[in-house]
Amino acid sequence: MKPREIKPYIYWVGAIDWGRRLFDSLIPLPDGTSYNSYLIKGSDKTALLDTVDPPMQDVLMNNLSQLEINSIDYIVAHHAEQDHSGAIPQVLNRYPKAKVITTPKCKDMLMDLLNIEPGQFITVADKETISLGNKTLEFIYTPWVHWPETMTTYLKEDNMLFPCDFFGAHLATTDLYVTDEGQVDESAKRYFAAIMMPFKNIIRKNLTKLKDYKIDIIAPSHGPIYDRPEFILRACNSWVFDKPKNIVVLPYVSMHGSTYKMVDYLVGALVQKGVTVKQFDLTVTDIGKLAVALVDAATVVMGTPTILAGPHPTVAYAAIMANALRPTIKFVSIIGSYGWGGKAIETLAALIPNLKVEILDPVLCKGQPRQADLEALDTLASAITQKHQEAGFK
Numbered sequence: 001m002k003p004r005e006i007k008p009y010i011y012w013v014g015a016i017d018w019g020r021r022l023f024d025s026l027i028p029l030p031d032g033t034s035y036n037s038y039l040i041k042g043s044d045k046t047a048l049l050d051t052v053d054p055p056m057q058d059v060l061m062n063n064l065s066q067l068e069i070n071s072i073d074y075i076v077a078h079h080a081e082q083d084h085s086g087a088i089p090q091v092l093n094r095y096p097k098a099k100v101i102t103t104p105k106c107k108d109m110l111m112d113l114l115n116i117e118p119g120q121f122i123t124v125a126d127k128e129t130i131s132l133g134n135k136t137l138e139f140i141y142t143p144w145v146h147w148p149e150t151m152t153t154y155l156k157e158d159n160m161l162f163p164c165d166f167f168g169a170h171l172a173t174t175d176l177y178v179t180d181e182g183q184v185d186e187s188a189k190r191y192f193a194a195i196m197m198p199f200k201n202i203i204r205k206n207l208t209k210l211k212d213y214k215i216d217i218i219a220p221s222h223g224p225i226y227d228r229p230e231f232i233l234r235a236c237n238s239w240v241f242d243k244p245k246n247i248v249v250l251p252y253v254s255m256h257g258s259t260y261k262m263v264d265y266l267v268g269a270l271v272q273k274g275v276t277v278k279q280f281d282l283t284v285t286d287i288g289k290l291a292v293a294l295v296d297a298a299t300v301v302m303g304t305p306t307i308l309a310g311p312h313p314t315v316a317y318a319a320i321m322a323n324a325l326r327p328t329i330k331f332v333s334i335i336g337s338y339g340w341g342g343k344a345i346e347t348l349a350a351l352i353p354n355l356k357v358e359i360l361d362p363v364l365c366k367g368q369p370r371q372a373d374l375e376a377l378d379t380l381a382s383a384i385t386q387k388h389q390e391a392g393f394k
């Protein structure tokens, strides 16, 4: 992909990674991603905003060559993670007079991660500005998206926001701007769920802070650019400010069918009572979809057989993931089966200390579920429904 002009003197110079399927060796990327880097040519100075993931640094360098960029004065580093910062050494190698503009915290991290010399940095305070001549960059601290050092740049004369990961979507596309809002909403929500949801209290503060700015364009560092930013601002606000919905997320594993029978029965009972259920067979599910479902859910019910005297390890993995993602769920329960005994319930409950939830009575049956077990599942469905109604979850 060649450089793309967004506006006169403002260019996208990043790289599109169509084939990437995993981030952080953990997060599935079904639609690839992009590493967006932006070049702003002011009347006096030129700034590069973020770089790209190191394996694609030649794409960035080639884009700068195509634009015949002979000098760069500033490299703005919004975030130290290497998918945006990793090509800074290469850029500094070609443009040795460039200074890296960043927060003090990000400077420390970039020195640790990339061995950049301290003399190459200019650190900026929250809301400090730097002039490029006819264009002004304002740096806004927006911490914990999803690391502590993150910031955003506001280009004043063009009402453009460059928030790096914030509002980003892992989506490879040739569209410079968002064309399919439904698709981008799903990708952006998946990204939010996977890395930002644990920090939603601070994300709320960042969103509130950005309300003071007139924003015509949001240019994130992953996915297409928002030329109708109200769509992603509304979505992001709903993910962090809205109450949980009348939804149960039910991740499970079944080895010989008993746990599946219980899952199926409970799902039926909940649906009859008007509760939406999102059911995930963890042996085949995309863990990113499970994370997305957790954004809106009020309750999680984990379904597990007992193996080696504990929960199925795949269910334990999902519990650890949910604990790390800190969704706003309010209730948890556990259902499943055992052959002769074990501590599946105690082990799973101990894996979710971060979740400030009420544990509803679990239902574990010996072997196949019998009438009394099904009646216990009816009782659990009634308890969940009542809790949702009392809390006003719709």
Ligand code: FEO
Pocket: 079, 081, 082, 083, 084, 145, 146, 165, 221, 222
């Ligand atoms: Fe896209 Fe946190 O890096």
